[in-house]
Amino acid sequence: MRTPAAGEIRVGIIGAGLIGQAHSLMLRRISDRTNGGLRVIAVADREARAAENLAARWPEARALASAAQVIADQTIDAVWICTPTAYHREACLMAARAGKHIFCEKPLAMTASDAQEMAAAIRSAGVISQVGLVLRFSPVYTVIRALLSDPSAGAVLTVTMRDDQDFPVRGVHNSAWRNDPSVTAGGTLIEHSVHDFDLLTWMFGPVRRIYCRTRNLNGAAGVEDFGATQMEFAAGFHGQLTSVWHGMIGRPSNRRLEIFAERLFLACDHDSSGPIVLQRGSGAREQVMSEAEVMERFTQILLSERPYLSPLKDSFALAYALEDGAFVAALRGECGADPAFAEGIKAQQLVEAAYASSRQALPVVVQV
Numbered sequence: 270m271r272t273p274a275a276g277e278i279r280v281g282i283i284g285a286g287l288i289g290q291a292h293s294l295m296l297r298r299i300s301d302r303t304n305g306g307l308r309v310i311a312v313a314d315r316e317a318r319a320a321e322n323l324a325a326r327w328p329e330a331r332a333l334a335s336a337a338q339v340i341a342d343q344t345i346d347a348v349w350i351c352t353p354t355a356y357h358r359e360a361c362l363m364a365a366r367a368g369k370h371i372f373c374e375k376p377l378a379m380t381a382s383d384a385q386e387m388a389a390a391i392r393s394a395g396v397i398s399q400v401g402l403v404l405r406f407s408p409v410y411t412v413i414r415a416l417l418s419d420p421s422a423g424a425v426l427t428v429t430m431r432d433d434q435d436f437p438v439r440g441v442h443n444s445a446w447r448n449d450p451s452v453t454a455g456g457t458l459i460e461h462s463v464h465d466f467d468l469l470t471w472m473f474g475p476v477r478r479i480y481c482r483t484r485n486l487n488g489a490a491g492v493e494d495f496g497a498t499q500m501e502f503a504a505g506f507h508g509q510l511t512s513v514w515h516g517m518i519g520r521p522s523n524r525r526l527e528i529f530a531e532r533l534f535l536a537c538d539h540d541s542s543g544p545i546v547l548q549r550g551s552g553a554r555e556q557v558m559s560e561a562e563v564m565e566r567f568t569q570i571l572l573s574e575r576p577y578l579s580p581l582k583d584s585f586a587l588a589y590a591l592e593d594g595a596f597v598a599a600l601r602g603e604c605g606a607d608p609a610f611a612e613g614i615k616a617q618q619l620v621e622a623a624y625a626s627s628r629q630a631l632p633v634v635v636q637v
């Protein structure tokens with residue numbers, strides 16, 4: 270295993286679709302702001318054109334056809350696994366065995382048990398790994414989490430979240446695999462709301478019981494386009510998550526979050542930057558915390574919790590830049606990888622509990 274702490278970090282991107290391209294852009298930004306300390310030197314994609322187009326954005330990067338070819342390059346320190354979900358496991362196992370550090374997109378695998386096998390390979394190889402649970406870098410959610418941690422808010426009473434997305438096989442998500450149950454781990458719950466399951470436990474702690482109902486209108490077996498999940502948190506309160514894949518191409522992805530604590534109401538209609546609506550115990554009406562104030566508070570929190578991200582100060586509104594920056598900092602030994610692989614497994618286990626509940630039409634005790 271190469272330890273890139275001091276020198277240039279040499280990266281391979283596996284999967285050059287929507288998210289592979291997004292990570293490439295973010296890595297370029299990180300490289301520019303860290304004196305060129307990082308370079309993508311290989312891109313693999315099943316589609317030669319996709320690999321070539323992305324490789325062309327980096328000086329002298331090679332366009333390859335498979336994960337195995339990237340991993341065979343002994344000069345590569347770290348890989349970003351950005352293929353459709355079914356192919357994460359094999360790429361991750363190969364990369365770990367070859368001593369490559371691994372950033373893997375969510376969901377980690379087709380099942381939590383596959384993800385555990387990947388984590389075991391990572392542990393025994395001693396490589397650094399991180400999962401793409403990007404909402405943990407969202408300005409609005411980070412500020413909401415901090416507001417709730419203030420004792421003046423009192424205990425949380427309930428949370429309601431809605432996650433909606435245009436059925437992601439067209440438009441910006443030009444990817445037929447999301448309708449293919451042999452390649453996707455499921456539908457809206459695992460492929461999109463896995464972020465929400467992670468976010469809600471990051472904000473409110475463990476869930477001990479789940480009741481979920483799903484529906485499928487698109488006809489692809491095992492690819493639900495609706496999920497209503499009721500969660501009982503270990504802290505004693507209940508929350509609701511509505512996940513929906515609809516047919517409005519002009520509405521690619523959106524989230525609403527609404528929280529009541531004893532003396533604080535919070536709501537926001539964005540999953541990244543934007544204003545937060547709030548009402549405090551003694552307040553006569555709702556107020557709006559402006560987007561500018563949200564960013565100011567987020568900046569303070571980030572600089573105190575993740576000071577190693579300070580070179581990205583002009584990119585704090587770009588959650589993908591922050592998650593990649595955090596992984597690069599972990600590669601440099603400046604911090605531990607966060608969110609760790611284990612968080613990706615926990616989130617996937619929660620979604621699997623939701624699926625089990627939906628199959629049985631009964632509440633399920635969460636064994637995480």
Ligand SMILES: NC(=O)c1ccc[n+]([C@@H]2O[C@H](COP(=O)([O-])OP(=O)(O)OC[C@H]3O[C@@H](n4cnc5c(N)ncnc54)[C@H](O)[C@@H]3O)[C@@H](O)[C@H]2O)c1
Pocket residue numbers: 283284285286287288289313314315316319334335336351352353354356374375376401402403442443444445446460
């Ligand atoms: N964190 C996020 O916000 C986020 C957003 C989008 C996608 N994702 C995740 O990223 C992964 C990829 O999603 P996407 O939207 O980029 O999909 P996509 O369809 O846009 O891109 C996938 C790319 O992988 C290539 N590919 C397919 N099989 C391959 C293989 N075996 N080896 C190499 N390349 C292969 C395809 O040709 C395609 O170019 C999925 O797991 C998805 O859930 C995460």
